Every structure is written in structure tokens, then in C-alpha cells.
Amino acid sequence: MKNINMLDKLVNYVSPVAGAKRLAARRVANITARYEGAKKKDGWQSVGTSANSEIGRDLKSLRNVSRDLCRNSPYGARMLEVFSSIVIGDGITPAALGDDDAAKKLMSFWDEWAGTTACDASGMTDFAGLQTLAARSVFESGEVLIRRRDRRPKDGLPVPLQLQLLEADHLDDITGTVKNSLDVDIQGVRFSATGKILGYHIFTHHPGDNIWAAQRKSAFVDAKNISHIFAKQRPGQVRGVPRGHAIYNLLRDMDEYREARLLKSKIEATLAIFVGTQREEQEDGTRLGLSAQAEAEPRNDMVDLAPGMVHYGRPGETIETINASSTSDGNALHRTLAQESSVGFGTTYDQTTGDVSQANYSSLKAGGIVQRRIASQIQKQVFIPLFCRPAWRWFVEAGELNNSWQGSSHKAKWVPSANEKIDPKKDMEADALELASGLSSWADQVQSRGHDPREKFDELQKEIQRFRDAGMKHPMDTEIIRVSENSNENNAS
Incomplete structure (x- = not known):
């Protein structure tokens, strides 16, 4: 039934x-x-619990499995690199807005602080490196914390501020002491009665570090000094889950399948030889072809084969070779599994595997459109609001306290890293048409390539002037003359 x-x-x-x-x-x-x-299906279990109930029960296991795959699975390690490269690239950079002189002063301090290891509490990397590390943690662990660390003026930093990245393990999900009965702790995060985040319970040291195992304790840190970075997938969700969690079993199966194929290939390449002996006995009870001395000698049944080897058997022994049959290599199945894993990661097959043997310009272009939209979504909805803007706000506040600048609101526009062109000539022709038709501005074109329009304008202005002073024509001069001539011809007609 x-x-x-x-x-x-x-x-x-x-x-x-x-x-x-x-x-x-x-x-x-x-x-x-x-x-x-x-309709109910056999073996299909579905529940109506909240996001926090589902995540809280499985988060640690998901995180541990994800880290293991990123360490030991070729595809897991590959996608960790791909994710950080398409989301962060060379870094998401700010372009200060407002008055030119104030913006230039602000950016000079930013370059000195963020462009060096001065911004990192560990002193190991710059701001772009912190972004990459955060992206890797979001992919691998589902979330990461960035903590504001104020420093003293005598520490000699461009601004008295450093940023500290903390793995998600630092969040103490055991409910702490709540002073206000209306406040509530959910998985290490404290909320007010209106749902506002008040702060986080942070372990002083990583709970998985054996050195500090005896000193495992957490402290409450105000929300103004912490930014919790993760991709929220459901309303009310408090913690993040590792990316690609839906295909962990598939990745494990792929690794086992790859190992099985390798073992199968080794077996097929091996020559097996079985040595048999005749079992007939003579009237005196000895076996045919074997002397009493041979019967008494110890046997060494396993013989390693080597090229050019000659092995002399005993009288009466027969030799039979076993040739393993070779079957198809299973590339089609392996490719299908890799395509399924790419779907789970939100990338294309060629990015997951590095195999572009079956790709062309149109397929790479079409696949890149969706991938860039996914990357843009993560940049603009996760990393810019949760990483870049808090870091910029802390930077501005630290500079004001240090009297590096004062006054009006200091805002910035964040520019993601540029995407490489698949066919630069075709893409640049399309960009030129957009610019000529007014669908985009010169500043938009510059920003899409990861540059600050103000800096690029000043750079071009100085460069063109140097060419003119040397009696040379700058490529931009030639283009300006050509456009001007075309415009005059159109007006005359």
C-alpha cells in the first residue's frame, strides 16, 4: 500500500x-x-519553525562541515576563492563626496590609513585585505564580526582607529544576564523590546583555541562598536548560514566519486598474475611435480611485478594473467555533478571548475550577466551597508576626535572593483554608445571600472597638459578633435 x-x-x-x-x-x-x-510525500520532512530555530540547531554543524569542505574538497576550496574574487576583487573603495578640498583631504587620510596595515588590529593586511578575509568568512562560516578598536593618539596611526575581524565562533549563543526584563538575548545578540540590536555577547578568545580553553568567558559589547556581517535570507533571522549549505552532501559525493574513479583507474592499469599448482598426488602421497624438499620450503605467495622482471616458478606451477576490463571514464556524470554544485554556489560551471573548453563569447557573456547581478546584490546589500559604511563612519568619527578634520557631514560613495572584459573591444564600443546616447555619464563609466572620477579627472588633466607642454598630442586630444569636427559638420548640414 x-x-x-x-x-x-x-x-x-x-x-x-x-x-x-x-x-x-x-x-x-x-x-x-x-x-x-x-501533499505529503514519503520521506519528505517539512517544518514550520522560525529561521532562528532552524539555524540555532544546525549552525555549528554546518559551519564545521563547510570549513572541512573548504579545506579538503577541491571544489570547496575553489569556490571560496571565486566568491571572494567576484564580490571583493581588488577591493570596494570609497569616493568622498562634497567639497573638493575637504574630500581630497579626507581621501588622503583614508589612503594612508586604509591603504596600509594601519587599519588592521593585527597589523597583517590593509582594508581590501580585511574585505577579502570577511568575504571568505561569510562564504565559509556564514557570518563574520567586525569590531571597532579605538587607539590612543600616541600610537602613531593616521587616525586612532583599527578594525578587528572576529569569526562567528566568538558569538556566545548562551543567554547572558539581561538587566531590562523587556530585552531578550537570541543566539548571542541582545535585542530591545522594539527589536533594536543593543549589543553582542563576545568571547574574549576563540572558544576553539586550546590555548585559552580554561579562560572561556564572554563579555557584552555595545552594538555601536560591532558590525555583524551576514546575508539575511528570512525576516527576523539573527545569524548567517554558510553559503552552499544545500550542496554539502553533493560535494562529499563528488569527492568520493572522484576517489572511486581514481582507484578504478589504478586497478585497470594493474597486471594481476595468479600462480596455480597441480594437485594430483602419486602413490607415495607426494604431489606431482613437487619434491619433498619443495613441499617443506616456506611459501612466498606474493611477488611484486617490475618491468623486465623474470620470475622462475616451481615445477608444476601454472601462471594465469588477469586483465581488468576498462570502461568509460565517467566525464559526463562528473560534469553534470559539477554543474549541479555550481547552481548551489550561485556561479557558473566554468568558474567552479575552470573548464572553458565548451564555452564561447556568448555563453560566457550570458553566464556573466547573472553572476554579476548576484555579486552586485551581495556587494550593495551586504558588504557595503554592513562592512564599508560602518568602517567609514568609525573612520570619520576617529578623525574628528583626533582633530584631523571637523565640520560638515563626510559621506562617501562606494565603488566595487571593476569586472574584466570578456571581449574588451566589443564591450568598450557598447560603453561608448551608452556614453554618446546619454544613458551613462563619464563619471559612471569611470566608477564602473573601480576608479574615483575626481581622481581620474585630475590625473587626465595633468597628463594632457604634460603632453601639450612637450609638443605632443595626447590620445584624448585626438578624440576631442574628432568629436568636435563631427559636431561642426552636423551643425553645418
């Missing part, structure tokens, strides 16, 4: 009447279901 699971069989065994009622109720539910997907 269909749709009978183990629990049904148990109920039927204990009480056939109750079992019949149970099956009848299920049939009615299936008939009245408005959606096909709402």
Missing part, C-alpha cells in the same frame, strides 16, 4: 482501527490540498 511509513505500520500493528483512521485522514488532506507541493 502506498504512502505508509514506519510509524503507520507501528500504529496498524498496535491498533488497526486507529491506523485505518490515520490513513483516511491523510487521504482527505491530500485530496483537499490546493497545491501539489502541499
